[in-house]
Amino acid sequence: MKRVIATDDAPAAVGAYSQGTTTGDLVFTAGQVALTPDGDVLEDASVAEQTEQALDNVLAVLEAAGAGSDDVLKTTVFLADIDDFAEMNETYATYFRDEPPARSAVEVGALPLGAAVEIEAVACVPDADSESDPTEA
Template sequence: MKQIISTNDAPAAVGAYSQATSTGDLIFTAGQLPLTNNGELLDEATVSEQTRKCLENVQSILTSEGASMTDVLKTTVFLDDIDDFEEFNETYSTFFDDKAPARSAVEVGQVPKGAAIEIEAIAVVED
C-alpha cells in the first residue's frame, strides 16, 4: 500500500506531488531541487552547492523514515548542463561510501525553477 511521506526537515512540495512515497520497504523521493526548507531556491549557487543541498534534502526525507544514504539503491540526476558533471560528481561522491548506489545522470533541456540540478532517489528501509 502506498504511503505518503512528508517532513518539515525538507522543502515542501511545490506542486501536485509528494516529497516522497513508500510501499513495503521501498522509499521513492520526488526530485529534490536546491531549495532551503523555507523555499529559497539556491539557483545562484555553484553546481557543487546546489548538489549538496539537493542531497541534503534527500537525506532529510530518508532520515524521517529511519533510512540513510547508505540505504539508497538508485539515484537519478538531472543536470541542465552535462559539462557540470565533474563538479557535481565531486560533491555527490561525498554523500556515499564505497558502496555507492546505481545512478543515472542526464542533461535535460531545463531543470524546474531555473536550478542547475535535480536529484531523486530510491531507497530501502527494513524494519
C-alpha cells in the same frame, strides 16, 4: 500499501506531488533541487552547492521514512548542463563513500526554478514494518 512521506526538514512540495512515498520496504523521493527547507532558492549557488542542497533534501525525506544514505539503491541526477557532471560528481561522492548506489545522470532541457541539478532516489527502509501480514491470503 502506499504511504506518503512528509518532513519539515526538506522543502514543501510546490505542486501536485509528495516529497516521498513508500510501500513495503521501498521509499521513493521526489526530485530535489537547491531549495532550502524554508523555501529559499539557491539560484546563484555553484553546481557543487546545489548538489549539496539537493542531496541534503533527499536525505531528509529518506530519514523521515526511516532510511539513510547507506540504504539508497538508485539515484537519478538531472543536469541542466552535462558539462557540470564532474563538479556534481565530486560533491555527490562525499555523500556515498562506501558502496555507492546505482546512478543515472542525464542532461535535460530545463529544471524547475532554474536549477542546475535535480536528484531523486530510491531506497530500502531497513526493518520496515509491513502494512500487511504476508501469511494472510
